[in-house]
Amino acid sequence: MFTLLSVDKGVCAPAGFFADGVCSGLKPDGKKDLAFIYSDSLCDIRAIFTTNRFQAAPILHFKKNAIETTNFILINAKNANALTGEAGVEDVELVLKHAKAYLKNIENPVMSSTGVIGVPLPKEKILKGIELFDLSKRSPKAAAEAIMTTDSYSKQVAFEVKLENGDSFRIGAMAKGAGMIAPSMATMLCFITTDAALPADEMIPLLKECAETTFNAISVDGDTSTNDSVMLLSNGKSGIYHREAFVFALEKVMHELALKIVADGEGATKCVAFKITGAANRNEASRAAKALTNSLLVKTALHGEDPNWGRIASTIGASGVECDPKKLTISFGNVTVYRKGEILFDTEQELKAAQIMKKRSFAIHCDLGIADGCFTAYGCDLGYEYVRINADYRT
Numbered sequence: 132m133f134t135l136l137s138v139d140k141g142v143c144a145p146a147g148f149f150a151d152g153v154c155s156g157l158k159p160d161g162k163k164d165l166a167f168i169y170s171d172s173l174c175d176i177r178a179i180f181t182t183n184r185f186q187a188a189p190i191l192h193f194k195k196n197a198i199e200t201t202n203f204i205l206i207n208a209k210n211a212n213a214l215t216g217e218a219g220v221e222d223v224e225l226v227l228k229h230a231k232a233y234l235k236n237i238e239n240p241v242m243s244s245t246g247v248i249g250v251p252l253p254k255e256k257i258l259k260g261i262e263l264f265d266l267s268k269r270s271p272k273a274a275a276e277a278i279m280t281t282d283s284y285s286k287q288v289a290f291e292v293k294l295e296n297g298d299s300f301r302i303g304a305m306a307k308g309a310g311m312i313a314p315s316m317a318t319m320l321c322f323i324t325t326d327a328a329l330p331a332d333e334m335i336p337l338l339k340e341c342a343e344t345t346f347n348a349i350s351v352d353g354d355t356s357t358n359d360s361v362m363l364l365s366n367g368k369s370g371i372y373h374r375e376a377f378v379f380a381l382e383k384v385m386h387e388l389a390l391k392i393v394a395d396g397e398g399a400t401k402c403v404a405f406k407i408t409g410a411a412n413r414n415e416a417s418r419a420a421k422a423l424t425n426s427l428l429v430k431t432a433l434h435g436e437d438p439n440w441g442r443i444a445s446t447i448g449a450s451g452v453e454c455d456p457k458k459l460t461i462s463f464g465n466v467t468v469y470r471k472g473e474i475l476f477d478t479e480q481e482l483k484a485a486q487i488m489k490k491r492s493f494a495i496h497c498d499l500g501i502a503d504g505c506f507t508a509y510g511c512d513l514g515y516e517y518v519r520i521n522a523d524y525r526t
Contacts, residue, residue: 141271141287152277155260181359188219398516410504424510438484458500
């Protein structure tokens, strides 16, 4: 048995971790744009990255050096350092070399970037920004704010896990993401810290396992970034590891951050769970659920608060999964509008369904009536503000 308690301090909640964010001039409005996460002892680090074939320079650098231990991550906003060729990787190496020279205690530093694709890294600004860092600072909110791009708020979470025998460990995280979000590995930046004595060989399997129902199950606009990364750092300072408790806590951290990202989708006003049950198998349920999160017609209906169940049914049929209109049931919240070939969408049911859709968050449940496969994906609406943000993104 174990207990999960929400605590403050995000990535700084586990013992031995520090973080801060500064302004290096990357953002024109003077906001924080450069962050670090530091551990006062060496950490095991593992990461899962975007499936986009054009991976950004920081990811290529991480893979090239096969980094497995570190105590320092540098994160910049505003510039993705993606599609910048060998020069982009060389820029990462130059920046991290400067960080090692200026910050004497760091080992095997790692870099992560987010922002505009196809623009050389503004190295001089970042080099000067590094000189503003104080590795003794525990300012997780400043760090979470510094990595934001079109996010409207910072995203943090942390838990203390207490075991039945009184032992405990902590896990904390921060993430950024609001646009260019599609379920394909991670689809954002996320940094997870823990003082659990986590076996290094379990880190990648656990990340992948928890990503499937969290970061792999969200979509804002159907686009997968070049920079998507989920990094897990473990310094083992608690000396405690309980696999069941850790997996539960890791999934909880990633799930909460995933939902924060969907709720903060660019211009979004709705956060919707698309629950598929009764599919031929789990893969088919996942396919149908993710098709609903990505459908522009479904997303615009969500924005208009229109319970257009025909778009739901059509999207499921187009997804290629096994389905039959005589077995399908569709419900908005607890309001069923279609059941196994029978249209229940009269004036009364339409009004009830429309009331459900006025909520900030709700579920759309589709039972395919085929077998017992199930999966829940999470998405948001698509409105005018999304177009405005992305039409003006580089300016």
